[in-house]
Amino acid sequence: xxxxxxxxxxxxxxxxxxxxxxxxxxxxxxxxxxxxxxxxxxxxxxxxxxxxxxxxxxxxxxxxxxxxxxxxxxxxxxxxxxxxxxxxxxxxxxxxxxxxxxxxxxxxxxxxxxxxxxxxxxxxxxxxxxxxxxxxxxxxxxxxxxxxxxxxxxxxxxxxxxxxxxxxxxxxxxxxxxxxxxxxxxxxxxxxxxxxxxxxxxxxxxxxxxxxxxxxxxxxxxxxxxxxxxxxxxxxxxxxxxxxxxxxxxxxxxxxxxxxxxxxxxxxxxxxxxxxxxxxxxxxxxxx
Amino acid sequence: xxxxxxxxxxxxxxxxxxxxxxxxxxxxxxxxxxxxxxxxxxxxxxxxxxxxxxxxxxxxxxxxxxxxxxxxxxxxxxxxxxxxxxxxxxxxxxxxxxxxxxxxxxxxxxxxxxxxxxxxxxxxxxxxxxxxxxxxxxxxxxxxxxxxxxxxxxxxxxxxxxxxxxxxxxxxxxxxxxxxxxxxxxxxxxxxxxxxxxxxxxxxxxxxxxxxxxxxxxxxxxxxxxxxxxxxxxxxxxxxxxxxxxxxxxxxxxxxxxxxxxxxxxxxxxxxxxxxxxxxxxxxxxxxxxxxxxxxxxxxxxxxxxxxxxxxxxxxxxxxxxxxxxxxxxxxxxxxxxxxxxxxxxxxxxxxxxxxxxxxxxxxxxxxxxxxx
Numbered sequence: 001x002x003x004x005x006x007x008x009x010x011x012x013x014x015x016x017x018x019x020x021x022x023x024x025x026x027x028x029x030x031x032x033x034x035x036x037x038x039x040x041x042x043x044x045x046x047x048x049x050x051x052x053x054x055x056x057x058x059x060x061x062x063x064x065x066x067x068x069x070x071x072x073x074x075x076x077x078x079x080x081x082x083x084x085x086x087x088x089x090x091x092x093x094x095x096x097x098x099x100x101x102x103x104x105x106x107x108x109x110x111x112x113x114x115x116x117x118x119x120x121x122x123x124x125x126x127x128x129x130x131x132x133x134x135x136x137x138x139x140x141x142x143x144x145x146x147x148x149x150x151x152x153x154x155x156x157x158x159x160x161x162x163x164x165x166x167x168x169x170x171x172x173x174x175x176x177x178x179x180x181x182x183x184x185x186x187x188x189x190x191x192x193x194x195x196x197x198x199x200x201x202x203x204x205x206x207x208x209x210x211x212x213x214x215x216x217x218x219x220x221x222x223x224x225x226x227x228x229x230x231x232x233x234x235x236x237x238x239x240x241x242x243x244x245x246x247x248x249x250x251x252x253x254x255x256x257x258x259x260x261x262x263x264x265x266x267x268x269x270x271x272x273x274x275x276x277x278x279x280x281x282x283x284x285x286x287x288x
Numbered sequence: 289x290x291x292x293x294x295x296x297x298x299x300x301x302x303x304x305x306x307x308x309x310x311x312x313x314x315x316x317x318x319x320x321x322x323x324x325x326x327x328x329x330x331x332x333x334x335x336x337x338x339x340x341x342x343x344x345x346x347x348x349x350x351x352x353x354x355x356x357x358x359x360x361x362x363x364x365x366x367x368x369x370x371x372x373x374x375x376x377x378x379x380x381x382x383x384x385x386x387x388x389x390x391x392x393x394x395x396x397x398x399x400x401x402x403x404x405x406x407x408x409x410x411x412x413x414x415x416x417x418x419x420x421x422x423x424x425x426x427x428x429x430x431x432x433x434x435x436x437x438x439x440x441x442x443x444x445x446x447x448x449x450x451x452x453x454x455x456x457x458x459x460x461x462x463x464x465x466x467x468x469x470x471x472x473x474x475x476x477x478x479x480x481x482x483x484x485x486x487x488x489x490x491x492x493x494x495x496x497x498x499x500x501x502x503x504x505x506x507x508x509x510x511x512x513x514x515x516x517x518x519x520x521x522x523x524x525x526x527x528x529x530x531x532x533x534x535x536x537x538x539x540x541x542x543x544x545x546x547x548x549x550x551x552x553x554x555x556x557x558x559x560x561x562x563x564x565x566x567x568x569x570x571x572x573x574x575x576x577x578x579x580x581x582x583x584x585x586x587x588x589x590x591x592x593x594x595x596x597x598x599x600x601x602x603x604x605x606x607x608x609x610x611x612x613x614x615x616x617x618x619x620x621x622x623x624x625x626x627x628x629x630x631x632x633x634x635x636x637x638x639x640x641x642x643x644x645x646x647x648x649x650x651x652x653x654x655x656x657x658x659x660x661x
Contacts, residue, residue, distance in 0.1 A: 003388035007374070014376050079372035079433070082336040083389040084361040287340040288299075 001085065004093030009100055012063065018101045021059045025105045028055045033112055043121050045113045046130035050254040053247060056138055057170055061162035063101055064145025065155045067094050068282070073153045091279050095146055102138040106131055130253045136267045137250050141166055143274035150281045172245040176238045186233030187226045194218040246270070289314055290335065290441060295344035297330055304330045306495035317467045319486030320475035323595050327495040328475040329369050332445050336366040348441065362391070365439040369446055371430025375419035379410055379429055382418060386433045404432045408462065423450045431459070435466065442466060444474040448481060460485050479588050493595040506590050516554040516563055519579035520570065527552055530569045536560030549578065
């Protein structure tokens with residue numbers, strides 16, 4: 001694992017991608033820092049960071065796009081997969097290298113609150129926690145990007161799809177506000193999600209009985225609940241899907257100074273799920 | 289030792305590897321031979337754990353490649369068809385990375401990298417970026433990576449592709465040198481190469497193993513009868529008349545050429561040389577003989593015979609049966625089908641000379657048979 005980690009990290013800085021990412025993030029944050037903290041005298045660095053969030057949406061796909069797609073295209077994955085190293089370690093090695101690249105600018109960010117403090121009042125606790133959560137959010141985005149990169153041979157497709165998904169996640173709140181809130185639409189939404197899940201199960205297992213049973217039982221349960229207590233379905237969709245607005249955990253800290261521990265757990269679970277899915281995606285390709 | 293049992297690989301509906309079964313013994317050089325798309329690379333990829341098999345298992349020194357991958361992969365060095373090189377690394381960096389990946393202890397790492405660099409002669413380019421190397425050098429770096437740590441089994445997928453003749457000879461020598469301490473498996477579609485380097489050949493066609501033996505035995509097996517080719521001005525019926533009484537002839541195939549010249553292939557029984565008798569028969573009857581020469585069956589013919597026909601496995605197993613039986617009993621046994629065909633037509637011949645089996649070849653089946661040889 002260490003060998004892969006070292007090689008990856010080195011290659012990020014040899015191929016300039018890592019440098020470009022860090023420079024990009026530093027320049028943007030620097031501009032916001034100048035504008036908000038130094039020029040306007042606002043004492044919270046966390047607010048500056050929330051402006052830099054948009055850089056992640058472009059920057060993270062940039063560093064994750066090549067992680068697996070390039071290996072696959074150049075067939076160098078043959079070296080990794082025939083070496084006496086387990087696949088999980090290969091994926092972890094690569095993921096940790098990406099995380100390290102994301103960590104570097106975040107470590108540098110730790111200086112900024114001190115600069116503010118040297119000029120007057122600073123809210124160090126909030127600022128440092130926001131930097132940590134900002135870093136974790138980057139790690140979640142990186143896990144998603146790495147997963148998408150493992151699905152394709154083309155770096156361009158990996159970049160575009162990761163960028164698209166991160167952008168949708170960024171705009172998620174706005175999209176959710178367009179969803180209807182009535183109980184009936186909640187039911188319809190649940191049924192649609194259920195059908196998609198059943199279809200996916202059918203595709204994966206090829207077992208029509210199992211998928212059909214899940215669909216029918218789920219639909220029946222949903223409809224009965226709706227008849228008994230329709231109020232449960234009110235705002236269900238936006239509540240359910242609202243969990244996916246990952247950046248909210250971070251913006252809560254930056255705008256309201258509220259730290260949501262469950263949100264941090266959510267981040268860690270997202271990372272675990274996508275790293276696991278990456279391993280599975282590569283395994284699947286070996287078998288098909 | 290590698291054991292491959294009942295290996296099947298399907299890509300959708302396409303059967304890439306079809307119930308392969310073989311054993312690789314220690315300390316020999318094995319050659320995988322087969323036309324393009326025969327399933328050589330797929331088999332190697334499964335053996336090294338890069339791909340999963342649809343059915344069947346691969347045991348490397350008793351470790352299942354799928355159940356105990358890390359243990360099994362320690363015994364293998366693999367050079368895939370396209371060397372897996374990171375273009376942005378120098379040769380030295382790359383090999384050190386590979387050494388670490390193969391879990392060579394830190395103290396030995398430097399030494400073992402230097403050793404393989406010397407072995408494949410890339411010491412002088414060790415500080416160059418791989419992307420700046422020529423194809424031949426890249427191939428050697430890939431080979432160095434496979435040999436690194438000196439695993440017991442070294443698997444090379446078309447190791448000499450893209451090399452110039454001098455490099456090919458060097459690589460062959462290297463492979464021979466490696467075989468002193470290692471089991472080497474290499475694949476190729478170049479017959480001469482396999483013939484020259486390998487102790488044992490596995491011929492694969494359409495995902496099936498169609499032959500597995502030493503090169504010499506394969507040639508013998510197919511060439512259980514050598515062929516004499518003649519060109520004459522006699523007509524096919526005259527030829528048949530002339531050669532009728534020569535013992536040791538198994539089969540004659542005639543082909544009328546231009547200007548009244550007939551070309552005939554005379555298949556002899558093993559161990560017989562009928563050239564003299566043929567010459568005498570023609571001379572005594574004052575017929576003109578233009579050419580008379582021996583044609584040996586080469587590995588190339590074996591390869592063509594085994595891989596070009598749809599009925600390969602049957603034909604092969606029949607021949608193999610015959611071959612093994614004749615080896616055991618030391619008698620000439622001819623192909624049964626031909627015997628049964630010829631019995632009703634020429635009973636006298638059989639009665640007169642039960643050991644001689646010769647067949648009129650104007651019949652369709654034999655024509656086809658002869659054409660392929």
